[in-house]
Amino acid sequence: MSGTYLGMPAFPTAVRASTKDTQLRANLTHATHTIRDKRAKAVAELDDWAQLREAGKDIKDQTLHHLDRYLLQLETQVTAAGGVVHWATDAAEANRIVADLVKAKGETEVVKVKSMATQEIGLNEALAAEGITAYETDLAELIVQLGDDLPSHILVPAIHKNRSEIRDIFIEAMGRWGRPAPDGLSDNPADLAEAARLHLREKFLRAKVAVSGANFMVAETGTLVVVESEGNGRMCLTLPETLISVVGIEKVIPTWQDLGVFLQLLPRSSTAERMNPYTSTWTGTTGGDGPAEFHLVLLDNGRTATLADEVGRQALRCIRCSACLNVCPVYERAGGHAYGSPYPGPIGAILTPQLRGIQSEVDASLPYASSLCGACYEVCPVAIDIPEVLVHLREQVADQGGKGHRLEAAAIRAAGWILGHPAVLAAGERAASKTRKLHPQKSPGPGIGPWTETRDLPEMPAEPFRDWWKKNRSPKEGR
Amino acid sequence: MRVALFATCVNDAVYPTTAIATVTLLERLGIEVDFPAEQTCCGQPQYNTGYRRETEPLVRRMGRAFAGYDYVVSPSGSCVAMVRDNYLRIGTKARTEGRGSELTEVAESLTPRTVELTEFLVDVLGVTDVGAYYPHTVTYHPSCHGLRTLGLGDRPRRLLEAVKGLELVELPGADECCGFGGTFAVKNPDVSAAMGTDKIRNAVSTGAEVLCGADNSCLMHLGGMLRRQDSPIRPLHIAEILATTQAEAHT
Amino acid sequence: MNSRETTLARVRAALRDVPARESANPRDYRSCHVADEPTVLLDLLHENLVDYRAHVHRTTPAELPATLARLLAARNARSVVVPAGLDRSWLRDVDSALVSDNATLTAEHLDDIDAVVTGCALAIAETGTIVLDAGPNQGRRALTLVPDHHICVVAADQIVASVPRALPRLDPLRPQTWISGPSATSDIELDRVEGVHGPRTLDVVVVIAPALGESGHHATTT
Numbered sequence: 001m002s003g004t005y006l007g008m009p010a011f012p013t014a015v016r017a018s019t020k021d022t023q024l025r026a027n028l029t030h031a032t033h034t035i036r037d038k039r040a041k042a043v044a045e046l047d048d049w050a051q052l053r054e055a056g057k058d059i060k061d062q063t064l065h066h067l068d069r070y071l072l073q074l075e076t077q078v079t080a081a082g083g084v085v086h087w088a089t090d091a092a093e094a095n096r097i098v099a100d101l102v103k104a105k106g107e108t109e110v111v112k113v114k115s116m117a118t119q120e121i122g123l124n125e126a127l128a129a130e131g132i133t134a135y136e137t138d139l140a141e142l143i144v145q146l147g148d149d150l151p152s153h154i155l156v157p158a159i160h161k162n163r164s165e166i167r168d169i170f171i172e173a174m175g176r177w178g179r180p181a182p183d184g185l186s187d188n189p190a191d192l193a194e195a196a197r198l199h200l201r202e203k204f205l206r207a208k209v210a211v212s213g214a215n216f217m218v219a220e221t222g223t224l225v226v227v228e229s230e231g232n233g234r235m236c237l238t239l240p241e242t243l244i245s246v247v248g249i250e251k252v253i254p255t256w257q258d259l260g261v262f263l264q265l266l267p268r269s270s271t272a273e274r275m276n277p278y279t280s281t282w283t284g285t286t287g288g289d290g291p292a293e294f295h296l297v298l299l300d301n302g303r304t305a306t307l308a309d310e311v312g313r314q315a316l317r318c319i320r321c322s323a324c325l326n327v328c329p330v331y332e333r334a335g336g337h338a339y340g341s342p343y344p345g346p347i348g349a350i351l352t353p354q355l356r357g358i359q360s361e362v363d364a365s366l367p368y369a370s371s372l373c374g375a376c377y378e379v380c381p382v383a384i385d386i387p388e389v390l391v392h393l394r395e396q397v398a399d400q401g402g403k404g405h406r407l408e409a410a411a412i413r414a415a416g417w418i419l420g421h422p423a424v425l426a427a428g429e430r431a432a433s434k435t436r437k438l439h440p441q442k443s444p445g446p447g448i449g450p451w452t453e454t455r456d457l458p459e460m461p462a463e464p465f466r467d468w469w470k471k472n473r474s475p476k477e478g479r
Numbered sequence: 480m481r482v483a484l485f486a487t488c489v490n491d492a493v494y495p496t497t498a499i500a501t502v503t504l505l506e507r508l509g510i511e512v513d514f515p516a517e518q519t520c521c522g523q524p525q526y527n528t529g530y531r532r533e534t535e536p537l538v539r540r541m542g543r544a545f546a547g548y549d550y551v552v553s554p555s556g557s558c559v560a561m562v563r564d565n566y567l568r569i570g571t572k573a574r575t576e577g578r579g580s581e582l583t584e585v586a587e588s589l590t591p592r593t594v595e596l597t598e599f600l601v602d603v604l605g606v607t608d609v610g611a612y613y614p615h616t617v618t619y620h621p622s623c624h625g626l627r628t629l630g631l632g633d634r635p636r637r638l639l640e641a642v643k644g645l646e647l648v649e650l651p652g653a654d655e656c657c658g659f660g661g662t663f664a665v666k667n668p669d670v671s672a673a674m675g676t677d678k679i680r681n682a683v684s685t686g687a688e689v690l691c692g693a694d695n696s697c698l699m700h701l702g703g704m705l706r707r708q709d710s711p712i713r714p715l716h717i718a719e720i721l722a723t724t725q726a727e728a729h730t
Numbered sequence: 731m732n733s734r735e736t737t738l739a740r741v742r743a744a745l746r747d748v749p750a751r752e753s754a755n756p757r758d759y760r761s762c763h764v765a766d767e768p769t770v771l772l773d774l775l776h777e778n779l780v781d782y783r784a785h786v787h788r789t790t791p792a793e794l795p796a797t798l799a800r801l802l803a804a805r806n807a808r809s810v811v812v813p814a815g816l817d818r819s820w821l822r823d824v825d826s827a828l829v830s831d832n833a834t835l836t837a838e839h840l841d842d843i844d845a846v847v848t849g850c851a852l853a854i855a856e857t858g859t860i861v862l863d864a865g866p867n868q869g870r871r872a873l874t875l876v877p878d879h880h881i882c883v884v885a886a887d888q889i890v891a892s893v894p895r896a897l898p899r900l901d902p903l904r905p906q907t908w909i910s911g912p913s914a915t916s917d918i919e920l921d922r923v924e925g926v927h928g929p930r931t932l933d934v935v936v937v938i939a940p941a942l943g944e945s946g947h948h949a950t951t952t
Contacts, residue, residue: 007620010669011667012667015670018671020669021932030922031513031919034920034921045759046763047762047763048758048759048763051759054758055755056866058755058756059755062752062885063757065751065752066745067745071738075561079520087732087733087736087737088663089736089737089740097905132884137927138917139918140917148496155916156916156917158918158922159920160503161781162919163919166918167943169771180650189915189918189921190923193915193918196927197925197927201927202840204837204927205837218902219946221902221903228915229915229926230913230915230928231875231927231928232926234871234875234907234927234928235927237871238871238875239872249741256902257894257898259891259893259897260894260897263698264893273910274707274782274856274858274910275854275857275893276910277909277912278907278910279906279907280905280907281902281906282906283903283904283905286904288870289864289872289905290870290871290872290905300740304741304743305740305744306886307741307744307745308743308744310747310839312863327572329656329658330670330674333670336630349631358889368651368662368663369667369670370660371529371658371659371663371671372628372661372663373655373656374623374624374627374628375655375656377627384675388568391526391529391565391738393530394528395530396529397529398528398530398789402729402833403560413533416537419519419520420536420540421517422519425519429492432492439609450664451664451665451668451703453668453672454672454675454676454703454704455675455704455706456702456703456704456706457703458703461492461493461494461495463495463497464495465486465490465491465492465495465499465514465634466486466514466516468495468879469502469516472504
């Protein structure tokens with residue numbers, strides 16, 4: 001696995017291997033079950049969870065519905081507080097803005113706070129091409145970076161690795177990136193965290209430029225908020241001279257008071273905590289405390305296209321808590337990499353095809369990467385009806401036609417004709433019943449191969465129900 | 480009270496015993512049931528695969544078939560969920576696209592009247608003890624659409640617990656999807672099979688004789704896997720258990 | 731068109747179906763989940779901080795200097811950085827070298843200092859959170875970040891019930907750090923481990939008294 005999502009295969013192909021990787025399956029099952037049970041407990045502590053969720057949904061909707069106004073208000077407030085606001089229509093433009101800012105400072109390295117937006121735009125690779133090294137400082141992002149891997153989870157990007165795999169990566173790669181791993185490093189999580197602390201401390205102390213994302217931007221005050229656990233965020237947001245934050249335009253919320261909703265919803269949904277260990281808020285720059293220079297890069301990169309879809313736009317409410325991944329039976333068995341983007345799991349299946357479009361094979365396959373079981377919708381803290389959006393996007397994929405969908409459309413139309421003619425349907429049912437002795441249970445017939453690989457076909461009954469009804473109940477006048 | 484049975488296409492063609500059991504059970508409880516022959520399919524497979532326009536004639540057909548009944552009762556949570564959760568969406572989109580409000584009217588008419596069997600028994604008839612006798616150990620898998628979309632909650636469990644002779648054993652990981660998911664089972668066969676395998680392992684671990692569900696489409700997937708693996712536990716729809724009495728063993 | 735205008739034009743085009751008038755949001759969630767009584771809040775804050783592996787100590791104004799001295803000695807703190815506006819009488823019993831914060835102290839200097847003692851702007855009982863807002867008795871953010879041992883003094887009357895109750899008392903224009911226990915990670919097998927980049931030891935000293943010399947300068951007391 002090298003660090004790129006380019007040219008990924010369609011989801012069903014990608015999961016061929018991952019569903020059979022017993023180590024991966026064990027890692028994922030252990031981790032997701034641990035966190036989903038904890039989340040349920042953390043949420044149960046608040047008897048007004050349903051009201052909080054409704055408020056979160058509505059605040060996000062209100063912001064999205066009047067996004068232009070809130071973005072302008074945010075821009076005004078950030079600028080008034082000493083920050084500089086940049087607008088990026090796409091990934092290339094955002095990367096260019098960041099690279100130019102770093103070069104203007106004469107720097108060749110930056111420290112990074114974990115950020116989905118910068119993963120999405122491939123910032124690290126773009127900076128590398130300009131001779132700038134970006135050091136990931138979140139423990140899991142560090143594991144991914146040292147292992148030349150890709151993140152597979154929104155909250156815990158290295159969820160697919162267990163403790164002994166992580167130890168091996170640290171021993172093998174830390175020395176090439178900076179301070180090597182301590183001798184005799186164990187696979188105890190506390191020792192691994194300590195090794196990361198030592199490895200990164202020197203980078204924090206010398207870095208002149210930091211790059212972050214943000215969880216929330218408050219339009220009313222121009223305040224940015226980063227929610228984290230480890231303190232690497234605080235290091236990056238506090239110690240360097242220059243801070244550049246790359247944030248999707250959907251992350252804005254109207255008021256400071258609105259944080260009262262999201263700072264309850266997010267930690268409990270995400271890490272299953274009453275509150276995450278560290279939350280940093282800053283408004284522009286503050287003399288003598290923290291970065292003297294602050295740049296905010298507002299990122300579109302497909303968000304306005306998503307916003308244009310009346311059903312699909314609800315995906316932009318997402319606060320990246322990852323609760324949907326942790327309850328998803330498909331994610332648990334497929335793993336994050338199969339989704340071919342930094343946004344895996346149920347939210348990825350509706351966000352990626354909207355941000356990137358449905359032209360590529362993997363993006364067109366994502367809306368089908370779900371059994372529509374609805375567990376994701378149940379836990380979503382901003383009530384994104386993910387199954388609704390999945391089906392909505394399937395319609396767009398089917399309309400687009402292409403591989404496999406032409407045959408499918410023909411079959412659906414044929415079935416539609418039969419189902420529109422009960423007499424024909426009954427005749428077909430009868431024929432199937434009469435020939436049932438001839439039906440193979442195990443050998444694949446046309447179009448049912450994927451079914452019979454792992455399952456027998458059901459035995460056909462002696463007669464369909466409608467025939468039983470005719471014989472055993474005198475047909476009543478249906479009005 | 481005029482009650483229509485919405486048998487569903489899968490039960491009509493493949494699992495008639497479930498539809499017969501539903502009729503038997505409701506008649507035993509004093510309900511006169513009708514089966515309007517115009518009914519075929521609710522359109523869920525088409526809709527969930529991305530063919531919304533193709534479901535519209537089926538929505539109209541459902542409206543015609545079940546016009547005038549107080550209740551439309553179905554032994555399938557997912558088909559009831561299709562009506563209650565998606566018909567209004569289909570109608571609204573059709574209206575937005577300039578195809579009139581007929582589908583919206585069908586949705587508004589059907590949604591409040593269409594109920595899943597266990598809902599009808601517990602909420603409408605107010606019974607949990609239906610006088611059934613079934614001397615076997617049973618574990619219950621709550622299918623997703625019944626569990627989450629309809630919010631069936633503990634209704635199926637309460638009905639099973641009241642069955643004489645029946646020992647209900649808890650299914651580990653009961654709330655997790657079995658992996659059927661309609662066309663998901665063939666579009667993503669590897670994940671579907673992995674989910675089904677885990678569900679079956681949990682079911683077998685209970686030591687129960689019967690894996691009971693309220694949705695034959697899920698049981699078709701699980702049953703197919705159980706047969707392939709020569710598993711000791713057999714799948715059975717809850718209607719067939721509830722229809723069984725000491726006097727009349729349901730087959 | 732520049733990128734700013736392009737983005738705004740795209741947003742407006744995307745929202746053609748949305749009525750221009752804004753609607754009010756439902757706000758039926760609770761402003762707090764517990765009885766708003768000082769002893770209840772104190773106990774809850776204590777319990778929640780301990781739950782997330784902070785050490786909580788209750789003391790009185792008279793006992794505060796001895797308490798701080800004991801906590802610093804217990805961790806063998808040779809040096810302690812002190813915010814400019816911290817009441818020096820709190821530290822009169824401390825044996826460690828006291829370093830007053832000043833503009834020349836770099837992150838590297840702070841890295842050589844063992845501990846820091848601060849006050850706070852307020853504390854939130856329901857979540858077990860302490861909020862710093864760079865007030866005079868807290869100092870700039872780096873002070874509570876780089877040294878490995880943070881002792882935070884909370885006056886009992888600075889405890890509020892909940893996040894919604896805390897926000898109106900805080901000034902968003904000041905940089906804030908909300909702290910709920912020592913730093914932690916769940917990145918390895920989703921098992922929580924305490925102590926990554928921030929201070930690995932968080933001592934919270936709650937002073938139970940009618941008044942505290944200088945509390946968070948703008949946090950109103952109730």
